[in-house]
Amino acid sequence: MQVLGLSSRSSRRSFMKAISTGVIGLCTAGKGAATRTKPSVVLRKGTKQATPIFQNSAREPGPTALIIGGVHGNERAGYLAAERLARWKPTRGETIVVPRANTVAVANETREANGDLNRQFPIGERPTTPLARALWGLIERSQPDVIIDLHESSGRYIDGKLGQSIAYPPFEGVRSRVSQLVSRQNRSIDRAENRFHPRSLPRPSERPSGVLVKRAAFEQRIPAFLIETYSELELTDRQRYHESLTKGVIQELSTRRGPHDGIPTNNGWSPYDSRRMSTLIDQLP
Numbered sequence: 128m129q130v131l132g133l134s135s136r137s138s139r140r141s142f143m144k145a146i147s148t149g150v151i152g153l154c155t156a157g158k159g160a161a162t163r164t165k166p167s168v169v170l171r172k173g174t175k176q177a178t179p180i181f182q183n184s185a186r187e188p189g190p191t192a193l194i195i196g197g198v199h200g201n202e203r204a205g206y207l208a209a210e211r212l213a214r215w216k217p218t219r220g221e222t223i224v225v226p227r228a229n230t231v232a233v234a235n236e237t238r239e240a241n242g243d244l245n246r247q248f249p250i251g252e253r254p255t256t257p258l259a260r261a262l263w264g265l266i267e268r269s270q271p272d273v274i275i276d277l278h279e280s281s282g283r284y285i286d287g288k289l290g291q292s293i294a295y296p297p298f299e300g301v302r303s304r305v306s307q308l309v310s311r312q313n314r315s316i317d318r319a320e321n322r323f324h325p326r327s328l329p330r331p332s333e334r335p336s337g338v339l340v341k342r343a344a345f346e347q348r349i350p351a352f353l354i355e356t357y358s359e360l361e362l363t364d365r366q367r368y369h370e371s372l373t374k375g376v377i378q379e380l381s382t383r384r385g386p387h388d389g390i391p392t393n394n395g396w397s398p399y400d401s402r403r404m405s406t407l408i409d410q411l412p
């Protein structure tokens with residue numbers, strides 16, 4: 128295991144520059160689909176799991192958001208929304224988007240391929256598969272200020288499933304911000320049973336374990352969110368919910384005026400804290 132002190136935004140900038148030019152083990156994969164989308168790079172290049180990463184940067188400085196879709200290959204709205212978000216340019220900061228994290232599962236339209244990818248990130252341990260290690264390596268190196276993972280649920284929230292919900296990290300003040308976002312989104316949803324609910328991420332001691340956003344939140348203190356839509360609703364609506372809630376979370380961070388504005392976090396930790404140290408779990412890809 129190699130330990131790196133990824134100590135600042137400059138490290139991250141040089142990281143993104145490096146992956147854009149393909150010099151750190153990721154390879155360029157041609158031009159992005161939109162004019163302002165930078166050339167993509169490929170995670171797990173040369174394997175059946177090869178999947179592109181897209182980056183969009185605004186002129187104005189701001190947070191780096193990592194958006195992930197397709198962790199589960201049968202959750203269409205998540206990866207389709209992520210593909211649209213890969214072409215979206217934020218007003219501040221930058222986005223890094225992995226639209227189809229488990230591209231084999233997406234191609235097969237199955238939840239899993241080589242096991243359930245969202246159970247392969249145990250806290251404090253090595254991610255359990257090469258794909259999980261590649262994704263975690265991306266997080267370690269890009270040091271996002273926020274992570275948003277897009278999923279779908281087979282049941283309604285009122286029936287005890289995850290339904291339409293946003294899971295948020297239990298950092299101080301986050302719940303009220305997420306509740307505001309959810310209220311805004313719910314104004315466009317007529318039927319009460321289809322409205323969104325905020326829910327706290329399960330604690331590290333609670334099941335399920337190995338969840339990517341849990342590890343990011345509890346181990347790395349990154350504000351990490353998991354958005355679920357209910358798979359029986361119209362696909363276009365589900366995509367729209369994913370997109371608007373993702374942009375809403377990013378907007379919350381982008382409007383910060385200082386480290387104690389916007390989404391506050393526990394122990395005074397700030398997403399802009401340049402003193403964070405990071406452990407590199409494995410080499411990319």
Ligand SMILES: [Zn+2]
Nearest residue numbers: 199202278279
């Ligand atoms: Zn899922």
